[in-house]
Amino acid sequence: MLKQKAIGIQLERKKGATLINWNLKRPHPPEKIHIPIPAFGRPCAQIGEDVQAGQKIAEPQGSEGVSVHAGMSGVVEKVLIFPNTTGAEKQMIEIRRHGEPKILPPAETRKGWEQIPAAELPKIFQNFGLVTTDPFMEPVHTKLGRHAGARTIIINGCEPEPYITCEQVLTMSHPVEILKGAELLRKTLGAEKIFFAFESCDLEMIELIKSKIYFLKWEHAEVRTVPALYPQGLEGTLLQAWFPGEEEKAVVFPASTAFAVYEAVAQQKPFYEKVVTVGGECVVEPRSLWLPIGISFHDALRACKGVMREPQKLLMNGPMSGTAQMTAEVSVTAGTSAILALPKEVAKEETGEVCIHCNLCVDHCPVSLSPAMITLAAERKEFSVAEEWNVADCIECGNCAYVCPSKRPMLELIRLSRGLSKPAVPIPIHCSKAEIGAVPTTVNQKKRKAGAVIHG
Amino acid sequence: MAEAALFYKTTLPPHIHSADSLARRYWGQAIALTPLFVIACLTGHAKILRILLICLVSAITFEFLASKLFKKKENLRNGEAVLIAAIFSLLMPPRCPSEVVILGVFMAVFVAKELFGGTGSYLLHPLLVARVFLQLCFPQIMSEPMLLAGEGNLWTLVGISLGGILFLKQKQNYWEISVLFMSVCFACEALFGGRQMPVTFFSGVLLISFFLLADPVAMPLTRKGTIFFVLGAAFLSSRLSPDGFSIRSAGCAILLMNLLTPWLDVCLKPVPYKTKHQVKATYPA
Numbered sequence: 001m002l003k004q005k006a007i008g009i010q011l012e013r014k015k016g017a018t019l020i021n022w023n024l025k026r027p028h029p030p031e032k033i034h035i036p037i038p039a040f041g042r043p044c045a046q047i048g049e050d051v052q053a054g055q056k057i058a059e060p061q062g063s064e065g066v067s068v069h070a071g072m073s074g075v076v077e078k079v080l081i082f083p084n085t086t087g088a089e090k091q092m093i094e095i096r097r098h099g100e101p102k103i104l105p106p107a108e109t110r111k112g113w114e115q116i117p118a119a120e121l122p123k124i125f126q127n128f129g130l131v132t133t134d135p136f137m138e139p140v141h142t143k144l145g146r147h148a149g150a151r152t153i154i155i156n157g158c159e160p161e162p163y164i165t166c167e168q169v170l171t172m173s174h175p176v177e178i179l180k181g182a183e184l185l186r187k188t189l190g191a192e193k194i195f196f197a198f199e200s201c202d203l204e205m206i207e208l209i210k211s212k213i214y215f216l217k218w219e220h221a222e223v224r225t226v227p228a229l230y231p232q233g234l235e236g237t238l239l240q241a242w243f244p245g246e247e248e249k250a251v252v253f254p255a256s257t258a259f260a261v262y263e264a265v266a267q268q269k270p271f272y273e274k275v276v277t278v279g280g281e282c283v284v285e286p287r288s289l290w291l292p293i294g295i296s297f298h299d300a301l302r303a304c305k306g307v308m309r310e311p312q313k314l315l316m317n318g319p320m321s322g323t324a325q326m327t328a329e330v331s332v333t334a335g336t337s338a339i340l341a342l343p344k345e346v347a348k349e350e351t352g353e354v355c356i357h358c359n360l361c362v363d364h365c366p367v368s369l370s371p372a373m374i375t376l377a378a379e380r381k382e383f384s385v386a387e388e389w390n391v392a393d394c395i396e397c398g399n400c401a402y403v404c405p406s407k408r409p410m411l412e413l414i415r416l417s418r419g420l421s422k423p424a425v426p427i428p429i430h431c432s433k434a435e436i437g438a439v440p441t442t443v444n445q446k447k448r449k450a451g452a453v454i455h456g
Numbered sequence: 457m458a459e460a461a462l463f464y465k466t467t468l469p470p471h472i473h474s475a476d477s478l479a480r481r482y483w484g485q486a487i488a489l490t491p492l493f494v495i496a497c498l499t500g501h502a503k504i505l506r507i508l509l510i511c512l513v514s515a516i517t518f519e520f521l522a523s524k525l526f527k528k529k530e531n532l533r534n535g536e537a538v539l540i541a542a543i544f545s546l547l548m549p550p551r552c553p554s555e556v557v558i559l560g561v562f563m564a565v566f567v568a569k570e571l572f573g574g575t576g577s578y579l580l581h582p583l584l585v586a587r588v589f590l591q592l593c594f595p596q597i598m599s600e601p602m603l604l605a606g607e608g609n610l611w612t613l614v615g616i617s618l619g620g621i622l623f624l625k626q627k628q629n630y631w632e633i634s635v636l637f638m639s640v641c642f643a644c645e646a647l648f649g650g651r652q653m654p655v656t657f658f659s660g661v662l663l664i665s666f667f668l669l670a671d672p673v674a675m676p677l678t679r680k681g682t683i684f685f686v687l688g689a690a691f692l693s694s695r696l697s698p699d700g701f702s703i704r705s706a707g708c709a710i711l712l713m714n715l716l717t718p719w720l721d722v723c724l725k726p727v728p729y730k731t732k733h734q735v736k737a738t739y740p741a
Contacts, residue, residue, distance in 0.1 A: 011472075162472070240729060313471055314464045324466040347471045353478055353531075354576035357672045358628075360476075363679065367729040372677050373721070390728045398470035405476040406576075411468045 006241065007366045008229025009399055011320070013201075014162040018279045021287040024173055026273075027303030029072040033294035034082055034092040034331045038131075038139075040065030043093055045076045050098065053292070054270045057093055060126055066139045067129045069270040071292030074098045085316045085323055085330045092331070095294070107267040116265065121188040128264035129271045133256040134235065135317065135335040140257065144189050147251035152193045154242070154252040155182045157205060158226060158233025161318025163279040164338045167255045169288040170275045171205055174259055175212050179221070181258030184265050186220070189251065193220050197238055197252075200225040230320055231397040237366055256337075276300065276332060280315075282307040282341035291332050297339050298328035311341035312348070319347065320398045350407035361400035361410065367393055371400035371410055378413040386417035394418070478575075481628055482535035485670060488622035489542045492615035496603060499611040503550035504603050510557045511541035511548075518565040526570060536575060540564060540583065543667050547587050547703065549600035556594055560586045580714045581674050584707040591704065604659040605703045613659045620666040629670050632683055637665040637690045641701050644694030651699040660703045664693070668706070674714040681720040689713045 037043060037058050045057040051070040058068035077094040084090045110116075116124070122141035130140040155178065157171050171178055182194050196213075198206050206223055213221045226232040226241060239247040256275060263269040272293055279286035284305035291300055297314060301307060315322040316330070317338050332339070361371040370389055377385035394414050401410040496504050515537040523530040544564060548557055568582035569575070591598045604612060624631065641661050645652075652660070669675075669686065676682050692709030694701045 009474075245732075312465055313467075315471060319469070319471040321469050322471065323469070324464065324471060326463055326466050328464075342471065347465075348473075349465070349467070350473055354574070356478065356481075356576050357675060357677055358481075359630075359672065359677055359679065359682065362677055362726060365726075368726045368732075369728055370677055370726055389725070390731070393728045393730045402470045402472065403474050403476065405474075405478055405481055407473060407477070409468070411470075415468070 006227045006229055006232050007364060008160075008227065008232045008237075009364055009402060010228070011160075011162050011230050013228075014279075015159075015165050015168075017286045018163060018165045018277050018288055019169070021285070022169060022172070024169060024275060024288065024290055026290045027299075029074075029097050029292070030295055030299035030302075032074075032077065032094055032096045033071050033292060034080075034094055034296070035068060035071055035294035036084055036331065036333055037068055037079075037091045037093060038065060038137075041068055043079050043091075045070075045093065047076055047078060049076045050074075051076060051095065054272055056129075056270070057095075064139060064142050066126050066131055066141075067270070068093075069129050069272040070095055071272045071294045072097065083330065085325060085333060085336065092294075107263075107269045110266055110268050113266045118187050118190065121184060121265065124265055125188075125261065128269070130257070130260055130264055131271065131334045133254045133260065133274055133334055133337070135321075137333065137335045140185075140253075140261065143251065143253075144185070147189065147248070150189060150249055150251040151191055152195060152243075152250040153182060153186045153189060153191045154195045154197055154238055154250055155185075155255050155258050156233070156235065156238060156252050157196060157198045157202070157209075157255040158238070159337075160199065160228070160230040160233040161320050161322075161338075163286075163340055164277050164318050165279075166275040166277045166288045166337050168202065168205060169277075170259055171255050172208065175208050177262045178255050178258045179209070179212055179216065179218075180266065181260070181262030182221070182253075183218075184261050185253060185258060191251075193222070194218075195242070195250075196221065196223045196255075197233065198223065198225055199228040199233055201228040231366055231395075231399065234397070236395055240366070271334070274332075274334060274336075276336055277338040277340075278304045279338060280311065280340040280342045281346060282309050282311040282343050284308050291336075293334060294331045296329050296331055297325065300332060300339050301328065301341065307341050309343060312344040312346075313340075313342045315340040315342065315347075320402065321396070352408045353406040355406055355408060358405060360403040360405065364399045364403050366397060366399065367395055369394055371414065374417060375400075375408060375410050375413040378417040383417045383419075386414075391417050477534075478531075478536070479534040481626075482539045484626045484628065485623060485667065486535055486539045486542050488619045488626070489546075489667065491618040491622070492546075492612065493542075495611050495615035495618075499609065501550065501603055501612065504545060506554075507548050507550055507552065507557055508541065508545040510554050511545045511561055512538065514558045514561040515541040515544070515565055518562055518570075522566055522570040522574070526574070528574060531575070537565070544583050544586065546603055546663060546667075547583060547707075548590075549598065549602050551600055552597055556590060556597055559593075560590045563589045576673055579674055579717070580711050581668065581671060581707075584668070584711050587704075587707050588711065602703060604663050605656050610655055613655050613662070616659050616662045616666075620662050623666050623670065629672070630679060630682055632679075633669050633686050634665040636683060636686045637661070637669060640687060640690030641694055644691060645700055648694065648700065652701060657701060660701065660706065663703065664706045664710075668710060674717055676717050676720040676724065678721070678724050678726055681717075681724040684720055684724065685713050685717065688716065 040061045041058040042061050044059045052073045055070045056067050057070050060067050074095040074097045077096045081089050082092045125141040131137045157167050159167050186194050196209050210223050231237050235252040243250050260271045273290050275288050276291045277288045278300050314325045316336055373389045374386045374391045519537040564582040564586035568585035569578050572578040638661055676685050689709045693706035697705040
């Protein structure tokens with residue numbers, strides 16, 4: 001195996017604040033949630049129907065679809081078209097809480113789940129609504145089918161972006177479940193090996209998983225590390241580092257997907273909630289917690305006691321690749337790993353200047369492109385030149401824009417030359433300003449203006 | 457419980473940026489040159505301050521006029537004009553008449569830089585273009601010794617070395633640039649023999665390798681390309697003049713290599729990972 005030189009940037013990790021509260025809690029159910037219906041899905045719950053948390057509310061259509069399950073108990077209020085976190089308008093089911101929330105009985109363990117034949121597992125994945133917990137949100141059974149020839153499963157526990165700790169907290173809280181979920185994925189695919197990927201600085205997690213592998217006496221599993229650099233640890237760069245030129249020989253799943261697989265197969269629990277990091281300097285009590293799919297960012301922030309100051313930006317996922325949200329009314333999806341409320345001084349607006357050919361973007365490109373050449377061509381609207389300089393190969397990691405001393409809008413120009421005319425920035429929600437709930441803040445406005453910060 | 461903003465700013469990622477900036481770079485380089493000027497003043501070369509002052513005033517004036525004339529955003533605060541003035545004053549003989557200095561700065565800032573598109577767009581190093589222009593127009597004046605070429609002493613060498621160390625600490629440039637330029641110049645001087653005094657030779661090499669090769673605008677856009685550029689510039693610096701290395705020959709060598717930059721950019725284009733490995737699609741469509 002060729003040894004690739006790790007290219008990336010060392011970002012300030014800023015994970016300490018969200019790691020203070022290790023306990024994974026579930027917040028009080030919100031008033032309402034908006035659960036997105038995937039493209040290959042059809043709502044099966046009736047308007048006005050009482051549903052329980054985990055109850056199926058949409059059926060899969062075709063082999064590529066997955067079922068959708070209610071994130072909380074309540075009444076199906078309506079099926080509506082609502083913008084999601086990428087700004088696209090999607091069909092969603094609104095569930096309104098009905099009365100006081102009930103405490104759900106613990107899920108029953110499926111008898112003989114370890115003996116379920118591999119051929120039956122994809123059906124379970126489909127019926128329990130399992131999708132990958134990365135921004136692609138691909139149905140697990142479809143992804144496995146697409147990588148039928150892969151010989152290795154990589155369970156990714158890396159979080160190269162600052163603030164995000166959801167995979168770390170989940171792995172530290174449920175290591176055995178993640179190992180068993182990984183084994184179920186391996187069994188389904190018929191793969192030979194499992195690699196657990198972690199960043200080299202996460203020593204506790206590495207040791208914990210190593211010890212569990214040792215106790216389970218698994219010779220087909222091993223822990224591998226990548227340098228703690230961004231974008232090392234993302235799916236593409238992991239494959240690039242460990243299987244250069246042979247990416248089809250391995251398939252990557254986030255650790256939280258492996259956990260969801262275990263819960264679906266062993267505990268018979270459908271996929272309707274996930275661990276999300278709610279953080280950023282503006283959040284009063286940053287932490288990772290269980291959030292139902294469909295809960296609004298507004299309610300998620302409320303679960304962390306709100307914000308102590310007005311955020312400049314509200315992000316879904318990390319500050320390097322996340323999407324800035326226009327309002328807090330958008331809902332958590334399977335692809336949401338973090339909700340970040342960043343203040344002005346962190347997410348400050350920079351004015352772009354001219355390129356001075358400093359080469360920093362070229363040196364930090366993980367796929368060996370020349371972002372300076374591409375963007376200079378895009379500025380002059382010479383898109384054919386950008387194509388000659390392989391703009392199509394860009395993975396949009398954002399390294400070039402981060403390191404640029406001129407603060408040029410590199411990603412915008414790259415997307416322009418790739419023909420992606422409009423960036424994935426959320427469009428305004430089609431409802432009046434009054435309907436949009438403001439993010440709760442625990443700070444008294446008057447005292448905040450005077451410089452005093454008061455919690456509570 | 458009070459309420460925060462209803463709408464937030466939306467921009468494309470990344471939402472955070474490094475602390476590096478153009479102003480930081482230009483001011484950093486200008487500050488790195490301070491020890492040289494201080495030492496020059498303390499060791500009887502205060503004349504250089506007159507040149508520096510003329511350069512500063514004229515560079516700022518021409519930058520301001522150019523921004524008004526070409527309707528560009530005024531960038532006086534980022535320190536580029538100060539850096540241009542500081543380096544250009546080192547390229548001029550300390551006894552040079554004021555009008556010649558002003559003409560030189562005009563050539564550098566207005567003609568070689570702004571007429572070719574301003575910062576980031578010029579093809580040839582503006583300071584060296586101005587230096588060569590003055591050499592052609594006023595050969596007698598420009599042949600007089602410069603601070604770092606004939607006029608200076610061991611102390612000015614110490615000053616430029618300190619500046620070089622300060623500049624290297626800022627990590628603005630590839631370390632290979634300075635190391636390769638110095639090594640090739642030394643090797644050529646040892647092989648072919650030069651007629652420069654050791655202090656003059658070392659001071660000149662240090663000035664070129666740290667401060668004149670620090671302007672990346674007219675240099676190739678890859679590490680490999682930059683290394684070729686520096687090797688070519690160092691070799692030509694020693695071979696263009698029968699006397700071996702000098703700041704004048706180095707200036708011409710860099711200008712010649714500047715002309716080769718677009719060709720180096722295309723020839724040494726980075727090979728993308730996917731082309732190297734013929735990767736099959738691993739992401740969902």
